[in-house]
Amino acid sequence: MSFVNKVLVAIGSGLKHVFLVKRFTLRYPQQRSVLYGDGYKYDPKEGVGIAGYRGRHILFTDKCTGCSLCFIMCQGISTAIEMIHLENIQVPVNKKSNFPQIDYTKCVYCGFCVDACPFYALVESNEYEIDAYDRESLIFTPEQLAIPPKTPKGTYDIEYEGGAHHRA
Numbered sequence: 001m002s003f004v005n006k007v008l009v010a011i012g013s014g015l016k017h018v019f020l021v022k023r024f025t026l027r028y029p030q031q032r033s034v035l036y037g038d039g040y041k042y043d044p045k046e047g048v049g050i051a052g053y054r055g056r057h058i059l060f061t062d063k064c065t066g067c068s069l070c071f072i073m074c075q076g077i078s079t080a081i082e083m084i085h086l087e088n089i090q091v092p093v094n095k096k097s098n099f100p101q102i103d104y105t106k107c108v109y110c111g112f113c114v115d116a117c118p119f120y121a122l123v124e125s126n127e128y129e130i131d132a133y134d135r136e137s138l139i140f141t142p143e144q145l146a147i148p149p150k151t152p153k154g155t156y157d158i159e160y161e162g163g164a165h166h167r168a
C-alpha cells in the first residue's frame, strides 16, 4: 500500500470513529456496564467453568472443608490466600475450622482458587469496587467473604457485533 493510501485509510478510520462508531468508554462512576450472571463459578463434578465476571470472592462457609486446595493453588500465583483458624464458625464438614482469607492487595482475580475448590465453597462475584485507605482493610476474613457484596446495577449494555459498542 502506498503512503498516500495509508494516510487515506487512517483518515477514513478516524472519520468513521468520529461519526459512526458509538463511544465505548463509560463515564464511571455515573455509568457502569451491565454484568451478566452472578459471577464466575466452577463445577468440579462436570469439570467446567461457568462463565462470569471475576470479582470479589464469596465463601460458602457451610461447604468449606478447610482442605486448603484454594490456598495451595494461589501459592503458585500470588500468595493472596492464607488459611486461618476461626473458633466462632462451627461447620460439621470443617472439623479444624480453617478457612481461607484473601488479601486483595495481592489477588489478581485469576479464578484458579475457584477452579481448585472441590466442594462448591468458593465463587467469584460481580463486585469490582474494592477500595480502602489502608492495606489491612483489603484483607477479607472468611466472615467478610461469606457476606455477598451489594453489586451496583449497570446502566449500559454492551454489544459486540461489528465491534464492541453500547446499545444505549
Ligand code: SF4
Binding pocket: 073, 074, 077, 078, 079, 080, 081, 102, 106, 107, 108, 109, 110, 111, 112, 113, 114
Ligand atoms: S483469584 Fe486471587 S485468591 Fe484466587 S488464586 Fe487467583 S490470585 Fe489467588
Ligand code: SF4
Binding pocket: 063, 064, 065, 066, 067, 068, 069, 070, 071, 099, 100, 116, 117, 118, 119, 120, 121, 122
Ligand atoms: S474454599 Fe474450597 S478449596 Fe478452599 S479450603 Fe474451603 S473447601 Fe477447600
